[in-house]
Amino acid sequence: MLIDTFGRVATDLRVSLTDRCNLRCTYCMPEEGLQWLAKPDLLTDDEIVRLIGIAVTELGVEEVRFTGGEPLLRPGLAGIVERCAALEPRPRMSLTTNGIGLERTAGALRDAGLDRVNVSLDTLRPEVFRTMTRRDRHRDVLRGLEAARAAGLDPVKVNTVLMPGLNGDEAPDLLAWAVEHGYELRFIEQMPLDAQHGWTRDGMITAGEILASLRTRFHLTAEGEDERGSAPAERWLVDGGPARVGVIASVTRPFCRACDRTRLTADGQVRTCLFAREESDLRGALRSGAPDEEIARLWRTAMWGKKAGSGLDDPSFLQPQRPMSAIGG
Numbered sequence: 001m002l003i004d005t006f007g008r009v010a011t012d013l014r015v016s017l018t019d020r021c022n023l024r025c026t027y028c029m030p031e032e033g034l035q036w037l038a039k040p041d042l043l044t045d046d047e048i049v050r051l052i053g054i055a056v057t058e059l060g061v062e063e064v065r066f067t068g069g070e071p072l073l074r075p076g077l078a079g080i081v082e083r084c085a086a087l088e089p090r091p092r093m094s095l096t097t098n099g100i101g102l103e104r105t106a107g108a109l110r111d112a113g114l115d116r117v118n119v120s121l122d123t124l125r126p127e128v129f130r131t132m133t134r135r136d137r138h139r140d141v142l143r144g145l146e147a148a149r150a151a152g153l154d155p156v157k158v159n160t161v162l163m164p165g166l167n168g169d170e171a172p173d174l175l176a177w178a179v180e181h182g183y184e185l186r187f188i189e190q191m192p193l194d195a196q197h198g199w200t201r202d203g204m205i206t207a208g209e210i211l212a213s214l215r216t217r218f219h220l221t222a223e224g225e226d227e228r229g230s231a232p233a234e235r236w237l238v239d240g241g242p243a244r245v246g247v248i249a250s251v252t253r254p255f256c257r258a259c260d261r262t263r264l265t266a267d268g269q270v271r272t273c274l275f276a277r278e279e280s281d282l283r284g285a286l287r288s289g290a291p292d293e294e295i296a297r298l299w300r301t302a303m304w305g306k307k308a309g310s311g312l313d314d315p316s317f318l319q320p321q322r323p324m325s326a327i328g329g
């Protein structure tokens with residue numbers, strides 16, 4: 001098992017498959033993109049499957065989420081999913097994506113063994129999408145979402161970051177649209193994880209503001225703590241249900257106490273937390289011929305260094321060196 005400093009057990013593995021992306025969301029990366037990881041530094045498909053195998057068979061990981069950067073840019077994604085679906089015990093598998101290309105790939109990913117998908121979409125307005133992502137791909141995302149549902153990926157969740165002056169007034173419209181289409185919408189508080197270090201607490205829209213805005217049009221009933229478990233999203237029934245809406249309030253209502261995550265970057269570093277400042281090198285061990293037991297030992301040791309939480313409220317808080325897209329958001 002992966003037991004951290006506080007006795008919490010990590011059963012949820014987030015794997016970044018690439019740091020590259022075909023969008024340029026303003027809260028994530030600059031217009032010109034970033035200095036991408038060099039190809040030889042990326043884990044190969046075989047290395048990723050081996051590490052996930054160790055996590056699942058030796059370390060008690062039960063859930064694997066593929067993310068990035070944009071994971072659909074990884075050519076071997078369906079193959080990786082298929083090989084992970086053959087592991088014993090079989091992990092639950094999900095994908096966090098911007099949805100571009102999902103129209104083509106959702107069926108194959110489902111057939112390979114993917115269980116569910118979270119698609120990021122911040123706005124229903126194509127021109128706002130262009131401003132927020134600096135790309136004209138709104139329609140591709142909507143088609144990707146439809147394809148995910150049609151392929152039987154279930155649930156299909158939608159992740160939305162609200163930004164003042166852009167989509168800040170769209171929460172009720174987005175919720176009405178999500179309820180109509182059967183998607184589970186979650187609003188995410190903007191976090192200080194952008195490559196440009198442009199985040200300010202005053203400049204973000206808080207969970208409280210999002211809920212107040214939703215309540216102008218919907219009746220929301222809070223779900224119990226038991227139903228939440230270790231999930232980042234607090235959820236509310238919309239107009240009595242069954243539709244739900246979530247808010248991931250990492251900044252104003254942190255949920256680190258129940259954290260059950262461990263992370264693997266695309267270049268093979270274990271991170272204990274989104275906001276960790278240290279990493280442990282598994283790629284080096286893999287490439288120097290370490291056996292599975294040694295890699296499992298390194299991974300366990302890494303988790304003993306996990307901090308209590310994000311440290312966002314600590315006056316000495318420092319943003320991690322890697323931006324969200326390179327950590328695996």
Ligand SMILES: Nc1nc2c(ncn2[C@@H]2O[C@H](COP(=O)(O)OP(=O)(O)OP(=O)(O)O)[C@@H](O)[C@H]2O)c(=O)[nH]1
Pocket residue numbers: 065067096118157159188231232233248250261274310329
């Ligand atoms: N603070 C914090 N935020 C997280 C963490 N994991 C995910 N998030 C935030 O939640 C957003 C959505 O994450 P997803 O990739 O959809 O995953 P999730 O919400 O854990 O997924 P579900 O299991 O589907 O609920 C991310 O973009 C982050 O902003 C985490 O460990 N810590």
Ligand SMILES: C[S@@+](CC[C@H](N)C(=O)[O-])C[C@H]1O[C@@H](n2cnc3c(N)ncnc32)[C@H](O)[C@@H]1O
Pocket residue numbers: 021027028067068069070071096097098118119120159160161188189190191192193194324325328329
């Ligand atoms: C980093 S992206 C990676 C996966 C994929 N490219 C996508 O956008 O879904 C994962 C999630 O992180 C969120 N995200 C990115 N930067 C963020 C920030 N500064 N604060 C909060 N969420 C952020 C995105 O909205 C997205 O839902």
Ligand code: SF4
Pocket residue numbers: 021022023024025028029068069070098120325
């Ligand atoms: S949030 Fe996702 S889609 Fe947007 S730039 Fe970052 S990695 Fe790309």
Ligand code: SF4
Pocket residue numbers: 255256257259260261272273274275307308309310
């Ligand atoms: S910020 Fe770190 S400790 Fe808190 S929930 Fe996220 S990964 Fe876990």
